Amino acid sequence: MSDTDDGGGQELGITESKAHKPGEWYAEVVQKAELADYAPMGGFIVTRPRGYAIWERIKDHLDGWFKSSGVQNSYFPMFIPESYLEREKDIVEGFDPEVAWVSEAGHEELEERLAVRPTSESIITPFIARWVRSHRDLPMRLNQWCSVVRWEATDTKPFFRTKEFLWQEGHTAHADEDGAWTETMARLGQYERLYEEVMAIPGLTGRKPEHDKFPGAHTTTTIEALMPDGKSVQAGTSHYLGTSFAEAFDITYADVDEAERTAHTTSWGLSWRAMGALIMTHSDDQGLVLPPALAPEQVVIVPIWQEDTEDEVLEYSADLAADLDDEFRVHLDDRDERNPGFKYNEWELKGVPLRIEIGPNEVADGEVTMVHRPDGESEVADRDAAVDAVGEALDTVYAKLYAAAEATLEENIREAHGRDEILGTLGQHGGYVRTGWCGDEGCETEIKDQIAAEIVMLPLDRDEAPVHDTCGVCGEPAADTAYFAKNY
Numbered sequence: 001m002s003d004t005d006d007g008g009g010q011e012l013g014i015t016e017s018k019a020h021k022p023g024e025w026y027a028e029v030v031q032k033a034e035l036a037d038y039a040p041m042g043g044f045i046v047t048r049p050r051g052y053a054i055w056e057r058i059k060d061h062l063d064g065w066f067k068s069s070g071v072q073n074s075y076f077p078m079f080i081p082e083s084y085l086e087r088e089k090d091i092v093e094g095f096d097p098e099v100a101w102v103s104e105a106g107h108e109e110l111e112e113r114l115a116v117r118p119t120s121e122s123i124i125t126p127f128i129a130r131w132v133r134s135h136r137d138l139p140m141r142l143n144q145w146c147s148v149v150r151w152e153a154t155d156t157k158p159f160f161r162t163k164e165f166l167w168q169e170g171h172t173a174h175a176d177e178d179g180a181w182t183e184t185m186a187r188l189g190q191y192e193r194l195y196e197e198v199m200a201i202p203g204l205t206g207r208k209p210e211h212d213k214f215p216g217a218h219t220t221t222t223i224e225a226l227m228p229d230g231k232s233v234q235a236g237t238s239h240y241l242g243t244s245f246a247e248a249f250d251i252t253y254a255d256v257d258e259a260e261r262t263a264h265t266t267s268w269g270l271s272w273r274a275m276g277a278l279i280m281t282h283s284d285d286q287g288l289v290l291p292p293a294l295a296p297e298q299v300v301i302v303p304i305w306q307e308d309t310e311d312e313v314l315e316y317s318a319d320l321a322a323d324l325d326d327e328f329r330v331h332l333d334d335r336d337e338r339n340p341g342f343k344y345n346e347w348e349l350k351g352v353p354l355r356i357e358i359g360p361n362e363v364a365d366g367e368v369t370m371v372h373r374p375d376g377e378s379e380v381a382d383r384d385a386a387v388d389a390v391g392e393a394l395d396t397v398y399a400k401l402y403a404a405a406e407a408t409l410e411e412n413i414r415e416a417h418g419r420d421e422i423l424g425t426l427g428q429h430g431g432y433v434r435t436g437w438c439g440d441e442g443c444e445t446e447i448k449d450q451i452a453a454e455i456v457m458l459p460l461d462r463d464e465a466p467v468h469d470t471c472g473v474c475g476e477p478a479a480d481t482a483y484f485a486k487n488y
């Protein structure tokens with residue numbers, strides 16, 4: 001049996017190459033690392049325990065930050081009456097092609113069709129309107145962790161493209177524009193923090209062009225992450241909704257001077273697409289690579305023994321595992337039906353950030369040998385200092401992942417001006433192309449039709465001078481700097 005044979009003759013390791021077949025490689029990593037499987041209905045996936053454990057950690061980080069900044073969790077029905085959905089016309093138009101409807105239940109036709117929520121503004125905002133009476137009730141900040149359904153006819157790609165996906169959606173109401181804007185930016189900042197500090201992925205923050213805003217929003221802000229295949233992922237969005245939803249659903253409040261005023265609202269969401277970005281960014285031809293903060297097991301200890309050294313090696317390993325267990329998520333792989341090489345491959349495939357090898361030499365010298373998942377670098381530490389050494393090694397693993405992703409991002413932001421140069425640069429390198437933009441959607445369409453790249457963002461600061469005086473496509477005066485990229 002080879003080191004990568006699972007015993008049943010099926011190849012355990014990844015067979016496709018990330019560089020040459022990123023789509024097939026991604027699907028293989030997701031399945032073989034046991035993150036997800038395909039459901040019987042096209043467009044749906046089953047999230048397996050190892051995948052769900054990663055989502056739970058993403059959720060725990062964000063949820064903690066939300067709660068410590070004034071957000072309360074709540075839960076609203078997954079069905080929205082058609083008449084509610086119709087009250088904000090942009091939402092209806094924006095989501096209409098993707099809404100799944102329930103029109104019949106228990107053999108009866110329903111009096112009113114129910115939409116399976118594609119997003120929940122239309123069911124949450126009317127309740128905020130009911131609960132807000134005076135300025136003392138503001139700001140009101142609600143969040144829910146749930147799934148939504150958008151019936152898109154595209155190929156299934158686990159965590160990137162599925163008809164049902166897990167996410168959180170936050171919905172807030174504020175007395176004025178300032179309060180709502182501060183909220184919008186605070187949530188975008190938390191998404192950025194999640195990507196950078198937890199997921200080891202640097203993001204670019206910006207706003208969407210007018211024609212690509214969330215339906216009904218005044219401004220949609222976004223965090224974009226660059227994938228190794230040169231495409232951008234919209235990694236989280238935070239919307240300042242102005243008063244459009246408050247007007248449609250009547251969120252008014254009595255101000256300090258007793259005057260009745262209309263609230264300003266926001267909504268913001270981050271989905272399990274973050275997991276897709278995570279898998280895609282760091283993983284390699286050996287399988288999944290995870291940053292320590294999200295790994296179900298942070299450390300795996302692999303004892304290496306012969307018959308005559310078994311007892312001492314296993315005892316030393318078990319003692320080490322017990323020591324590390326207080327601070328880290330540790331797994332001791334003492335299966336005796338598997339050889340060490342097989343175990344190395346399996347834990348590499350599953351993305352454990354740090355492997356500790358313990359053989360007779362380590363026992364004799366009072367040492368531990370640690371191997372970093374991302375690059376295979378190994379280091380030796382004293383057994384007595386193992387807890388600190390493991391902590392430092394995990395920090396180093398995080399730093400390596402972040403540095404690699406940051407280098408990729410920096411190398412892949414290029415400037416171009418003129419239709420041919422923009423198309424040539426995107427075609428050759430992918431990544432982001434910065435250029436001046438007049439603000440006309442037609443100039444985006446011209447690029448999109450040629451190369452399927454679009455304007456993924458504009459700078460957050462509306463007053464920032466454009467990178468060029470003229471539009472990179474039509475040559476008219478530029479109003480903004482556009483970031484063109486192919487995207488997911």
Ligand SMILES: [Zn+2]
Nearest residue numbers: 438443471474
């Ligand atoms: Zn133009």
